[in-house]
Amino acid sequence: QLQFVESGGGLVQPGGSLRLSCAASGIRSDYALIAWFRQAPGKDREGVACINLSTNYTHYAASIKGRFTVSRDNAKKTAYLQMNSLNPEDTAVYYCAVETDWYASRCHLAPHYDYWGQGTQVTVSS
Numbered sequence: 001q002l003q004f005v006e007s008g009g010g011l012v013q014p015g016g017s018l019r020l021s022c023a024a025s026g027i028r029s030d031y032a033l034i035a036w037f038r039q040a041p042g043k044d045r046e047g048v049a050c051i052n053l054s055t056n057y058t059h060y061a062a063s064i065k066g067r068f069t070v071s072r073d074n075a076k077k078t079a080y081l082q083m084n085s086l087n088p089e090d091t092a093v094y095y096c097a098v099e100t101d102w103y104a105s106r107c108h109l110a111p112h113y114d115y116w117g118q119g120t121q122v123t124v125s126s
Contacts (some may be wrong), residue, residue, distance in 0.1 A: 002026040002115045006096050008014055009120030018122060020081040022096030025114070027077045030054040033107045034079035034101040036073065038092035039089075047109025048094070051079055055105045064090075086124045093119040 008020040022034060035050035049060045049070040058070050069082045083090065097113035 002044060002076050002098055002100075004096055004098075004115070005116035006079075006112070006117045006120045009094060009122045011123045011125065013126050014087050014124055015087050016124070017082070018086065019083070019104045020096075020120060020122075021075060021078060021118060022080075023078040024096070025034055025077060027053070027098065028069075029100075030074050031103050032100045033113070034070075035097045035107065035109060035113060036070065036079075036081045037095045037097060037109075037111065038090075039091040039095070039119075040089075043092075045072060045111055046092075047111065047117060049081060050107035050109055052102070052105065052107045053077075054102075057106045059078075059107050060110060061109060084120070086122075088124045091124050092122060094122050095119045 005023040036048040039045040096117040
């Protein structure tokens, strides 16, 4: 059974930065994906970024490309989402998701992940 500890959300001014962390204990191997999704009020859940723990392959949504960076620490089974140049449209609840037993080299942003965290609120406002 996976357990998540999500952290790093909060209130930030436009143009500011935040770093989200997702520590997923219980991942038994590096053949796994960790992804970040977000959901703003009244909108569908959107895939933001993903990382393949075994290959370090990363993939980003077009809406955040160049501003957000995903990274991982395999020893800690933790992924990070560094968010820069934040704007009010980035305001949402951000969810960490994990897919285990993933043997392909890439990652994906389809919402078919096995495990989901409870989310952390990110608010961008002056």
